[in-house]
Amino acid sequence: KEKAYFISFLVLETGILGVFASLDAVLFYVFWEAMLIPMFLIIGIWGSENRRYASVKFIIYTMAGSLFLLIGLILMAFLNWKLGGSFSFDIVSWLMLKVPSDYQYGIFILFFVAFAVKVPIFPFHTWLPDAHVEAPTAGSVILAGVLLKMGVYGILRFCLPVLPEASLYFTPAIIALGVIGVIYGALVAFAQNDLKKLVAYSSVSHMGLIVVGVMAGNMAGMKGGIIQMLNHGLSTGALFILVGALYERKKTRDMNKLGGLAARVPVLATFFVIMTLSSLGLPGLNGFVGEFLLLLGAFRHQWWIGALCATTLILGAVYMLWMVQRVFFETDRSGRPDAVADLSLREKLVMIPFILLVFFIGLYPSYIFDRIEPISRRLISATTIKATCLSVATHSAQPNPVKVMTDEHDPSRH
Helix, strand or coil, X not given: CHHHHHHHHHHHHHHHHHHHHCCEHHHHHHHHHHHHHHHHHHHHHHCCCCHHHHHHHHHHHHHHHHHXXXXXXXXXXXXXXXXXXXXXXXXXXXXXXXXXXXXXHHHHHHHHHHHHHHCCCCCCCCHHHHHHHHCCHHHHHHHHHHHHHHHHHHHHHHHHHHCHHHHHHHHHHHHHHHHHHHHHHHHHHHCCCEHHHHHHHHHXXXXXXXXXXXXXXXXXXHHHHHHHHHHHHHHHHHHHHHHHHHHHHHCCCEHHHCCCCCCCCHHHHHHHHHHHHHHHCCCCCHHHHHHHHHHHHHHHHCHHHHHHHHHHHHHHHHHHHHHHHHHHHCCCCCCCCCCCCCCXXXXXXXXXXXXXXXXXXXXXXXXXXXXXXXXXXXHHHHHHHHHHHHHHXXXXXXXXXXXXXXXXXXXXXX
């Protein structure tokens, strides 16, 4: 079983790398599907008590989304044959196509549903808490750190540059779903007693904010969304590692059965507090950089959208700090405080890179921004210009132009 366990993770990582490296839609789809099987096995075989239910729910949701993706890819290949003369799955050639509006809307819906399930965006999120709770610690880390980001990557790879007019047309609806996810995820997190489930619902809230940012149509939102995907992977992945370490020691994730651990496991408590503060966006840590730009992008799109998204700062601070207080600083509710081993040297070595990256990105974000700005600017410009040209060519109503911020107006440049 140990051999199969590590083989599953290697296959999963291969699929992830393939998705991000593929320039051919067939390869993209093959790797996209290849990830589902090992993740299904990781949850279903090495998960917790209700692992079968969680794994089946995961595979049903993701396979249904993959069906929409497959149909959309085939339709794009046919359009490439109709408009370009060749039946091609080359994603680069698709970027050159001027897809008619009538086709864009239908194909966009297919793509968006497939990627929304993976993000996951409300109301396609219900598989995520069960998958996180039942998955082993390593599975939760990969799921939160990488797999969720593939949905947003799909939107950036296919929806925005290939179908720009439909992207602008559906932007209000997508942003509405993102805002609902931001507030819903935060409110439901309040009701959780299971540490893993609380962190899972916080992911729903954070990913909703990322979707709002990348669809806001400005540089602040786009750059904030891209860097926040990295930040969320670091912070939430580290929290799942620490929750797993806590579970190994106490054999429970129920906050009602925990308490008073700060004095007994000071190193674990310190790491947990740092990652919690990172997740809620404390200035000086990585989460602040992304959340600031995401909220700025949301406010520049519509002030009231930014105001609604800003509730995640307040709600997130409340439920995350409440979690820390209940687990580490309140009196042990069991009435029988027992000896608990602190993090081992191996566990400390695992956590140190997370801590260093959290502070590095928080204090020196320009290192990341210098690398993501060119693609962010191209995505915004290409989406706007292509959508406008298509609108004029088809004599349809011209969409509102998306303002591309210059460097003087981009706070991440200062």
